[in-house]
Amino acid sequence: MNKARSILWFRNDLRLEDNPAMHAALATGDEVLPVFIIDPYQLTPGVHGIPRMGPFRAQFMRECVSQLDQRLRAIGSALQVHVGHPASVLHRIAAEHQASSVHAQAQLAWEEKRQEQAVSADLPLHLAAPATLVHPDDLPFGLEKLPKVFTAFRHKVEARWTVRPALPVPAALPTPAAWQEPRLPPLFSDLALPEKDARVVMSMTGGSEAAHERLAHFTGASRALGHYKETRNGMLSADESSKLSPWLAAGALSPRTVYEAVRKYEAQHGANESTYWLIFELLWRDFFHFTSARHGADLFRRGGIARAEARGVYDRRRFESWCEGRTGQSFIDANMRELAATGWMSNRGRQNVASYLVHDLGLDWRLGAAWFEHLLVDYDPCSNWGNWQYLAGVGNDPREGRRFNPDLQAERYDPEGRFVRRWIVDGSH
Numbered sequence: 001m002n003k004a005r006s007i008l009w010f011r012n013d014l015r016l017e018d019n020p021a022m023h024a025a026l027a028t029g030d031e032v033l034p035v036f037i038i039d040p041y042q043l044t045p046g047v048h049g050i051p052r053m054g055p056f057r058a059q060f061m062r063e064c065v066s067q068l069d070q071r072l073r074a075i076g077s078a079l080q081v082h083v084g085h086p087a088s089v090l091h092r093i094a095a096e097h098q099a100s101s102v103h104a105q106a107q108l109a110w111e112e113k114r115q116e117q118a119v120s121a122d123l124p125l126h127l128a129a130p131a132t133l134v135h136p137d138d139l140p141f142g143l144e145k146l147p148k149v150f151t152a153f154r155h156k157v158e159a160r161w162t163v164r165p166a167l168p169v170p171a172a173l174p175t176p177a178a179w180q181e182p183r184l185p186p187l188f189s190d191l192a193l194p195e196k197d198a199r200v201v202m203s204m205t206g207g208s209e210a211a212h213e214r215l216a217h218f219t220g221a222s223r224a225l226g227h228y229k230e231t232r233n234g235m236l237s238a239d240e241s242s243k244l245s246p247w248l249a250a251g252a253l254s255p256r257t258v259y260e261a262v263r264k265y266e267a268q269h270g271a272n273e274s275t276y277w278l279i280f281e282l283l284w285r286d287f288f289h290f291t292s293a294r295h296g297a298d299l300f301r302r303g304g305i306a307r308a309e310a311r312g313v314y315d316r317r318r319f320e321s322w323c324e325g326r327t328g329q330s331f332i333d334a335n336m337r338e339l340a341a342t343g344w345m346s347n348r349g350r351q352n353v354a355s356y357l358v359h360d361l362g363l364d365w366r367l368g369a370a371w372f373e374h375l376l377v378d379y380d381p382c383s384n385w386g387n388w389q390y391l392a393g394v395g396n397d398p399r400e401g402r403r404f405n406p407d408l409q410a411e412r413y414d415p416e417g418r419f420v421r422r423w424i425v426d427g428s429h
């Protein structure tokens, strides 16, 4: 008699380390069919025709997916990649391969939640906990009582601090031989490879191996973690901040693994404000993820989760000047050119260009969020749209009108003008 089979649907958990969905599939004792699905929706235009997935993220995802396949093959399994709407693809695979259920990591953004609803209408879908640092069941409040403001969220979570241990990599994943035959097709082949720009702050290669190398560097030999709080606003070099966001967004790295690396560093070198601050930032990430779960589609609506009256307009000329880094404000332009050339921008840069789009150019904040979605290598729906709402004053910022003055910001964070010079070559501005 054939063994029972389960599909393991990889989403933004492209790793073997600390993968609860994979452990849940293994625990069934079934044969496991790992699959990654490219939803054509990702490649369609979003707000004002801006394409969702751009070249930097596509390239990073290609690398993550291909390395995941290699690593699965090393434990007796393999990844198949399919293109289509997840519910129809999974339904077809289940029928063709006699699989009776699907295991996947839960995601907390609205469209991803809708995918889950569509899948579960047809097949038993077992959702493992989402990729947050704090497990949703360990929150000291129900989602309906999620604090509106980050500080209240953090105080409550820290008062009952629990982070579950990261799960080990399984020694083997039982997968039928026939499932392992097809080799990975070229991924996102319609999207051109991004050109390499030598000015990039750090080269970022997709996949969990590069993620662990980066984590080991930042929390190990370099001791960069030890002075992160003082350097994190920098814009010029790799070790000023962790640069872990692309791997966290794709799930090539889990926040619990980062947490454990920070605790290990603290045990060896001592805890300080900087080691705490990295965990504090991971709590911001959790906050935006849970906010997204709580507010659903409002995260993407003009009035935001505050259901406020948003004032911004669509003015094509002004928007294009912002996208192209030609507003005439050199600090803003330098950041926007870095984004367009590399898919990366520092947190300081992101806050400034978002404030500029909303408060100085008077544009609809969703245009900026969509442009970031297209270009950022670390795009994550909850963090991106949540941060944009926050800066646009329609999210969970308790302060009204958070406007940054780019001249003062440049004086403070780029006092010698090195960042601006890197991105704005004399004469091109």
Ligand SMILES: Cc1cc2nc3c(=O)[nH]c(=O)nc-3n(C[C@H](O)[C@H](O)[C@H](O)COP(=O)(O)OP(=O)(O)OC[C@H]3O[C@@H](n4cnc5c(N)ncnc54)[C@H](O)[C@@H]3O)c2cc1C
Binding pocket: 232, 241, 242, 243, 244, 245, 246, 248, 249, 278, 281, 282, 284, 285, 286, 288, 345, 346, 347, 348, 350, 351, 354, 372, 376, 378, 379, 380, 381, 383, 384, 385, 387, 388, 391
């Ligand atoms: C307008 C705007 C849009 C943004 N869009 C994204 C996005 O699409 N994806 C994304 O991962 N981050 C986003 N951020 C948050 C933040 O800018 C990046 O996470 C950070 O710059 C990544 O660099 P790092 O890994 O070196 O961060 P570090 O400073 O080293 O922080 C460690 C980790 O904490 C998390 N984190 C840090 N700051 C934030 C924050 N404000 N919100 C949520 N998580 C945070 C990230 O996972 C980050 O990797 C956005 C911020 C703004 C202001």
